[in-house]
Every structure is written in structure tokens, then in C-alpha cells.
Amino acid sequence: MSSEDIVIIGAGQAGGELAAALRSLGYDGRLTLVGNEASYPYARPPLSKAYLLGKCSAEELLIRAPAMYDQQNINVRMNTAARSIDRKAKTVTLSNGEVLSYSKLVIATGGRPRQLPVRELSGAANVFYVRTRADIDRMRPYFAPGARLAIIGGGFIGLEVASVARQLGLDVTLLESQQRLLARATCPLVSEFFRRIHHEEGVDVRLQTSVQSYLVGQSGNVETLVSDGGEHIRVDIVLVGIGLVPNSELAEAAGLEVENGIVVDECLRTSDPAIYAIGDVARFPDAGNGALRRIESVPNATEQARTVAETLLGRPRPYISLPWFWSDQYDVKLQIVGLSDEHDQVVLRGDLTNGRKFAIYYLRNGVVSAADIVGSPQDFAVARKLVAAAAVVDPVILADTRITPRDLSRMVAAVA
Numbered sequence: 001m002s003s004e005d006i007v008i009i010g011a012g013q014a015g016g017e018l019a020a021a022l023r024s025l026g027y028d029g030r031l032t033l034v035g036n037e038a039s040y041p042y043a044r045p046p047l048s049k050a051y052l053l054g055k056c057s058a059e060e061l062l063i064r065a066p067a068m069y070d071q072q073n074i075n076v077r078m079n080t081a082a083r084s085i086d087r088k089a090k091t092v093t094l095s096n097g098e099v100l101s102y103s104k105l106v107i108a109t110g111g112r113p114r115q116l117p118v119r120e121l122s123g124a125a126n127v128f129y130v131r132t133r134a135d136i137d138r139m140r141p142y143f144a145p146g147a148r149l150a151i152i153g154g155g156f157i158g159l160e161v162a163s164v165a166r167q168l169g170l171d172v173t174l175l176e177s178q179q180r181l182l183a184r185a186t187c188p189l190v191s192e193f194f195r196r197i198h199h200e201e202g203v204d205v206r207l208q209t210s211v212q213s214y215l216v217g218q219s220g221n222v223e224t225l226v227s228d229g230g231e232h233i234r235v236d237i238v239l240v241g242i243g244l245v246p247n248s249e250l251a252e253a254a255g256l257e258v259e260n261g262i263v264v265d266e267c268l269r270t271s272d273p274a275i276y277a278i279g280d281v282a283r284f285p286d287a288g289n290g291a292l293r294r295i296e297s298v299p300n301a302t303e304q305a306r307t308v309a310e311t312l313l314g315r316p317r318p319y320i321s322l323p324w325f326w327s328d329q330y331d332v333k334l335q336i337v338g339l340s341d342e343h344d345q346v347v348l349r350g351d352l353t354n355g356r357k358f359a360i361y362y363l364r365n366g367v368v369s370a371a372d373i374v375g376s377p378q379d380f381a382v383a384r385k386l387v388a389a390a391a392v393v394d395p396v397i398l399a400d401t402r403i404t405p406r407d408l409s410r411m412v413a414a415v416a
């Protein structure tokens with residue numbers, strides 16, 4: 001038997017994936033997965049999509065069958081929070097008072113929704129945030145046809161909830177303080193496309209609008225939001241989706257380096273060589289330019305878990321991965337590959353003003369560095385290849401929809 005004793009804090013996407021990966025790679029030492037939720041690890045993406053829509057059950061959210069954890073001798077502690085880490089003694093103290101010792105510790109604590117600065121508004125019974133299954137279970141009974149839903153924040157979660165709400169017949173107003181939707185994630189062309197789609201589906205999208213105050217009724221519920229323009233918006237439910245705060249306090253209290261997430265090296269090791277961090281909470285160096293990044297996505301959590309599993313088993317390898325992400329809204333699937341934040345050219349393939357299918361390629365110094373694809377898995381498959389290969393493609397060819405995705409792929413392969 002291995003003398004290693006691995007403890008994972010956080011039984012979410014990354015923690016669950018890591019536990020399974022360690023066993024499948026042959027780790028036979030003690031393995032404990034500590035999670036403060038009342039569930040085995042489950043997938044969060046369906047929460048704001050099929051689960052809220054009522055088209056997916058709680059069981060279907062589970063990443064792996066519960067029996068797997070017993071079969072693989074993974075000691076899962078549910079409803080249990082890690083309270084502190086003693087790095088000298090190499091122990092973790094749990095909320096039930098138990099003390100676990102470790103030889104290697106992995107922190108996979110994810111994040112929590114950023115709260116509105118208005119404290120009372122956050123505390124009202126009809127104001128919701130979305131991160132956990134329990135959040136959706138609490139919110140779902142309010143999703144009745146005709147109910148007036150105000151969404152604060154035009155990011156992915158706000159837009160996905162707007163899509164579900166419209167499909168369920170709610171009356172939706174979405175307030176975004178910035179000039180455009182999805183401002184952190186994409187370019188203005190794609191933002192404008194999603195504004196159009198939501199408008200077509202009946203969402204009242206208000207850009208450059210924030211909540212200044214609110215009025216609470218006798219029930220204790222928020223009944224009216226007052227915008228910074230002075231408009232009174234009557235509401236039955238409020239959903240706040242204004243970003244994520246990494247759960248890094250445990251690491252910070254243990255003296256690990258923390259700066260908008262737990263800072264790790266290319267092998268996802270923290271400033272303590274016995275402790276690693278993965279998933280939404282980890283801020284890691286970009287393999288290309290070394291800049292520290294935190295990525296909030298399932299592929300990132302999953303691939304970091306697999307990378308760290310190898311490292312823990314004595315085969316250290318740097319985390320090098322091509323970021324990708326998706327979002328489903330109405331009948332529209334958006335797929336993103338690469339990071340578009342440093343582009344100097346945007347190439348449109350298709351028509352943005354009509355229909356629901358197009359591709360946007362981001363170029364940097366002529367190299368394809370990222371792409372946003374809507375409604376075309378074939379284009380996405382090609383885009384992944386182009387970004388992975390750091391391909392140099394003539395923008396005129398990229399934009400030409402007479403050239404099929406397959407031909408585009410062949411042309412690039414020929415010059416690569």
C-alpha cells in the first residue's frame with residue numbers, strides 16, 4: 001500500500017474528477033474528499049439550463065454514480081467543511097471537529113457568487129444567486145408563468161436563466177450596468193448578437209442600467225427595483241449574476257499566496273510544495289505568456305484535476321491546455337475556444353444580423369488565437385484545430401462562407 005495520504009478539499013467538478021483520476025491511475029493510498037454540500041460531486045452547467053427548466057433530475061447531475069466512491073475506496077465526507085489547515089502539522093480540521101492528516105493536500109473549493117453591495121437586498125427571500133443545486137431548488141418554485149423576474153447582470157448565468165425563464169413563460173427584465181452583454185467574455189459583435197436574440201425572445205434588456213435602490217413589501221420580499229435612471233421596475237423575483245469570488249480564505253489563513261485566487265505554479269502547486277489548488281479557485285500561469293489566470297469552466301476544472309493527479313503520482317507535468325467553454329440559450333449554442341482578450345483583429349464568418357449561426361475568429365499578429373462559434377459544431381471543430389495549431393490564415397479565406405469548414409480545415413492542414 002502507498003504511504004501517501006491525499007486529502008481533497010471541495011467535492012465539486014475538480015475535486016470529484018481528481019479523486020476518480022487518482023484511483024484510475026492506480027493510486028492505492030488513503031483518499032479523502034471533503035465537501036460542504038449535501039451531495040456527491042455534480043455538474044453545475046445544467047443548473048442554469050436543463051435542471052432549472054425541469055428537464056434534468058438531481059441524479060442526472062451527478063458526475064459519477066455514488067457507488068463508484070465506495071467501490072474505489074474514496075472516503076467522501078459530505079456536509080462537512082474544512083475549517084483550517086495546519087501546514088506544519090500537515091492536518092486539516094473539519095467542521096465536525098475531526099482532524100485529518102495529509103501528505104498531499106489539494107484545494108478545490110471553487111467560488112461563490114459575488115454579492116450585490118446592497119446587503120438588505122441580498123438577504124430578501126425572493127432574491128437569488130446561482131451556484132449550487134440548493135440555490136436552484138429554492139428558486140424554482142418562484143418560476144411560474146407570468147411571474148416578473150428581474151435579472152441583475154448580463155453575463156452567462158444571467159442570460160441562461162433569462163432563456164429558461166422565457167421558456168417557462170416568465171416576464172423577464174435584464175439589467176446590465178455595462179454598455180453591452182457578456183462584456184468580459186466576448187467582443188461587441190457577439191454581445192450585440194445575444195442582445196438581439198434575447199430581445200427577439202421577449203426579454204426586456206436594459207444596458208447601462210444598474211439598481212440604485214429597492215422597495216420591500218410587507219412580506220419582506222423585494223417588490224420594486226429602482227434603476228439609476230429613476231425607473232421603478234415591479235418584480236416578483238430577482239436573480240443576481242454579477243460574477244464569482246474565489247473561495248480562497250482557507251488558503252489565505254494558512255499563509256499560502258492568494259491574489260484573486262490561490263496562486264499556483266505551472267504544475268498547480270501552491271507556495272507550499274505539499275499543497276495544490278485546482279479549478280475555479282486556482283490562479284495559474286498561462287503556458288504562453290506566463291500571465292496569471294483564473295478560468296471558470298468545466299474543461300479547465302477537469303483537465304487541471306487530471307494534470308494534478310499525474311503530478312501527485314510522481315509524474316509531474318505542467319498544465320497546458322486549450323481553454324474552451326460553451327453556453328446554451330434558447331436554441332443557440334455558443335462555443336468558445338481560446339482566450340480572446342489579446343486580439344488585434346476580428347473576422348466574421350457568416351451573418352450576425354439575421355439567423356443564429358456564425359463564427360467569429362480572433363487574430364493576434366495574424367495568428368488565430370480564439371473563436372466564438374454559434375450554431376455550428378463543424379465550425380467549432382475546425383476552430384479548435386486552428387487555435388491549437390496557432391494557424392496563420394488569410395482573413396479573407398476565414399470569412400468566406402463558400403469555403404466549407406471541412407475545406408478550411410484541409411487548407412490549413414496543407415500549409416501547417
Ligand SMILES: Cc1cc2nc3c(=O)[nH]c(=O)nc-3n(C[C@H](O)[C@H](O)[C@H](O)COP(=O)(O)OP(=O)(O)OC[C@H]3O[C@@H](n4cnc5c(N)ncnc54)[C@H](O)[C@@H]3O)c2cc1C
Binds near residue numbers: 015035299
Ligand atoms: C449555473 C452555472 C452554470 C455553468 N455553466 C457552465 C457551462 O456551461 N460551461 C462551463 O464550462 N462551465 C460552466 N459553469 C462553471 C463550472 O461549473 C465551474 O467552472 C466548475 O464547477 C468549477 O469546478 P470547481 O471544482 O473548481 O468548483 P465547484 O464545482 O464549485 O466545487 C467546489 C466545491 O467546494 C465546496 N467547498 C468550498 N469551500 C469548502 C470548504 N471549506 N470545505 C469543503 N468544501 C468546500 C463548494 O461548496 C463546492 O461544492 C457553470 C457554473 C454555474 C454555477
